[in-house]
Amino acid sequence: MFEKMGQTLADTGRYEVHIIGFPGTSQKTYPGIALHPSRPFQRISLERIRMPFRIFRMLLTLSPDVIIATTHELLLATVAVRLFRKARVIYDVQENYFRNILYLPTFPLLLRPLLALWVRAWERLLTLFVSRVIVSEQGYVDELRFIRRKAVVIQNKVKRSAIRPRVAQSRGGKRLLFSGTLAESTGVFTAIHMANELHEHDPSVHLTIIGYCAHANALRQIQEAIQGRDYITLIGGDKLVSHDAIMEAIAEADFGLIAYPPNPSTRNTIPTKLFEYLGARLPILLINHPPWMEFCAPYSAALVFDPSHIDPAEMLHRMRNTEFYTRNPGEEVLWESEAGRLVATVDDAVPG
Template identity: 40%
Template sequence: MKKTKVVIASVLKPIDDTRMLEKFGLSLAETNKYDINIIGFESKNTNVHDNIHFTPLKSFSRLSFSRLLKPWHILSLYIKQKPQVIIASTHELLIVTFLYKILFGAKFLYDVQENYSKSIRSTNIYPRPIRAILATWIRLKEWCLRPAVDHYLLAESIYVSQLAFTKNKYTVLENKYAPQADEKPAYRIPEPDKINLVYTGTIADSNGVFEAISIAKQLYQLDSSVRLRIVGYCALKRDLLRLKEEIADCDFIELNGGDHLVPHNEIIEAIQKADYGFVLKKPNNGMNDDKVLTRLFEYTANKLPIILLNNPTWVEFCEQFNAAIVVDPNHINATELLSQMQPQNFYTIGDTNTSLWDSEKPKLVSLIDQLT
C-alpha cells in the first residue's frame, strides 16, 4: 500500500524536537500508513526511525535576514517532497504552506504551540519598537489564512478561548510525556546520600532559573548534601552570562547545556536521578497563568516531587497527585522548605498515567486518518 506523505515543519525547532518527532512523528509512523519527513534546524543527536526522514536546515540567528528567507527555502522543500499533509509548527510557515496548498492541494494543519502574538507583546526577546508590529502581523496572518487551514492542533486547552480563529476546527493535543523505547516512566534512581534538585527546559530568567539557583544556595547552607543540576538551552546571551556568573563558585551546581541543545533523553535521565524538580516560570502579566507546562507532565509522569510556584492552575494540576511543595520564590524560608522535603510524602494519590502522551496519541492518529 502506498503511504501518505506527511511533512512536519518548523523554522526554529530542531529536527528531533520532542513534539515534532517523539509525539507526532513516531505516533504516525508506527501506523505504517504514513511516510514522515521532519524539517527543522540540524541536530547531532537524531536517531534513525522507520518511516521517518529528516531534512535539516542550516543554523541561523533568531534576529537575522537568513531567518526571513527560511520559510521560502522550506516551500522549495515542500515542492520537492510533494507531501499530501503538512503540519506547520510555527506561524512563520503559514503563508508558504498556504501557497503550497493552492498549488498542490495538500491538507494544511497548523500546530499552535504558543499564543504567538500575545507572547511577543509580553516578552522582551524582540526590541520594544517592533513588538507591536510583529504581534499584529502574526495575528493578521492567522486570521486571514483561517479559511485555508484544514485543522488546528492546540498545545494548550486555554488556546480554545484565547484564539477565536481556531473555532470549530481544532483538536487539543497537550504536550504530555512520551517515553521512548528505552525510557521507563516513574523510574526513580536518586542517590541516597544526596538531595538532588533539577531545573530542566529552556534556561531563562523568565522561566525562574535564577530563583531556582537562589533556593538551591539557601538549602545548601543548611545541608551540604544539596545538589542542583541545570539541564537545557539558553537562547538569550545576557541570561547565559548571568547564569555562568551565578554558579561560578558553586561546585554543587552543575550545568548541562547552556550554549547548546541537550538531547531529550539526557533531560529525562536528569529528571529520573533527581529528588525534586523546580517549576518557577514567572507569570509575565498573566501570560502563563493558565498553561500546563510540559515540565509538569514530564515531572509527574516520572513521579518527581516539585518545588512549585504558587500558580493556581499548576497547584490544581499537582494536587491531583499530591506532587508539589508550593513556594513564593521571593520569600523563602529555607529551613521550613527543607523540613517539607520528605520523599514519602508525595504521589500518594492519583494516576500519573494521565500525564502520558498515550492519552493524546489516538486523537492525532484518528484526525490524520480522517483528513486523508
C-alpha cells in the same frame, strides 16, 4: 515532533513521515520517518529569513498530502504549497505568539505591540486556509478565539517509553533539577535563588540546570549567577540538549523545579516538564500558580512555594518529611492518551 507526532504517525503504517527542522543533537532513526535537517542559523539572521523559502521548495519536491506547520513563521510557506499541490495544512500552535511577543522581554519594548499585532494578523489570515489547528491546552482555544472552529486539543504529555527508571532517592532532597528552556520567563533565576537559599542551610544541596538558552544575554546572566557556585551545574546553555539527556537527568534528581514567574504568556498553559516530572514520579518544587497546584494535588506530587518568601529551613524540612505520590499518575499524564486524537486529526485532513 520526532518522538511524539512523528513516531505516532509512522506507527500506523499508513503514513510516510518527513520532518524538516533545525538539526538536533540526536542521530536517532525510526522506520517510516525521514529527517531533513535545515542549515543551522542564529535566532536573528538572514538564514532564518531564507528558511521559509527553502522549506517551500522542499515541500514542492516532497509533495506531501498533509503538512503540519509548527510555527507561525512557516504558515505562509505551507499554505502557499496548496496553490501547487493538493496538500492540506494543519497548524500546530506551540505558543500564544501574540502574548509571548507582547509580555516577554525578547524584543525592545516599543516594538512589541507592533510585532505582536503583525504576527496575530498573519495568523488570523492564514488559518482561514488550514484544515485544523492543534493546540496543547484548552487555554489557547480560549485565548485565540479565531481558531475555535478548527481547534483540536492534543496535550504535550510525556511518552511512556521516554520515562527512565528513577535511581535510588537520597530522601534528603539533595539533587535539584531545572530542565527545559532556560530563560527569565521560565524561572531559571528563581531556581538558582532557591538552590542558593537551600545550599546555605545544607551544603550537600546541588542544582542541575539542563536545557537550551536561545538568548545570548540571558545565557550570560545565567553564567554570571552561577559563577563560583560549584553546587550548580549547567548542561547545554548555548547548545541544544537531547530529550534523552533531559529524561536521564529527571531520573537522577530528587526534586524538579517548576518556577515560571507570573506572566500572561504562561497563565493558561501547562508546562511540558510538569507531565515529565509526574510521569517519572519526581517530587516537584512548584511555584504558587493555582492551576498547576490543582493539577498536582491529587497525586501529592508537589511542595508549593512563594518565590518572594522562601524559608529554606522550613522548605528542607518539608522536602525530607513529606510523603509524595500517595496516588500514582496514570494514563492521564502520558502521550499515549493523546496519540489517537492526533492520528484521527491527520486522517480527517488527508485529501479524499
